[in-house]
Amino acid sequence: MATTLAPVDSREVVRCDRCLLVQFRTSNNLCRRCHISLDDDEPEIVTVAPAPPALPGPHGPGHLNLAASIRSLRLRNGLSQRQLATRMAVPRTYVSKIENEKATPTLSSLERLARALQVTVPDLLSGGERNRREEIRDLIEDQFIAELLPFVSELNGMQMSSVLAQIRDLTMRPRRSA
Secondary structure, three states: OOOOOOOHHHOOEEEOOOOOOEEEOOOOOEOOOOOOEOOOOOOOOOOOOOOOOOOOOOOOOOOOOHHHHHHHHHHHOOOOHHHHHHHHOOOHHHHHHHHOOOOOOOHHHHHHHHHHOOOOHHHHHOOOOOOHHHHHHHHHHOHHHHHHHHHHOOOOHHHHHHHHHHHHHHHHOOOOOO
16 A cells, blocks of 8 residues: 655645754654654643563673774774775765664674774674783783883883873874875
């Protein structure tokens, strides 16, 4: 069964005073976004649905927040959404939709995301958070850090703070090769 709509020029365009969404007037006269009355003189109709019971799994503790994970890894790599999209060969809007939980990436998109962010898919799903032991092991294996270790104990608080700030600066904004 097909739904017929009135011609666009005969439909009333209104703006919600609360959320400022510009929209065609709805049949129930409620805003499509915030669900309050579009007329000032009508009282608000608020319906409260009972909260669903807390379930273990995707909505309980430990819920995987893929969007936040992707955004965090993208920012950690110093990439804009456009740069990440270019690396993935997808439109920038797709990256935006994933980060704003408007789209769920497919498995192939997850693989391209992981490759573009220079992590594995499991790291992507866990937010790129490695445990402290892995991070310490990687740091100690780094030649530069290994050479610094004997001198760290001799640094005072101000010197230690300065060195850490410089290292943080180097890791947060990697130098680009020409």
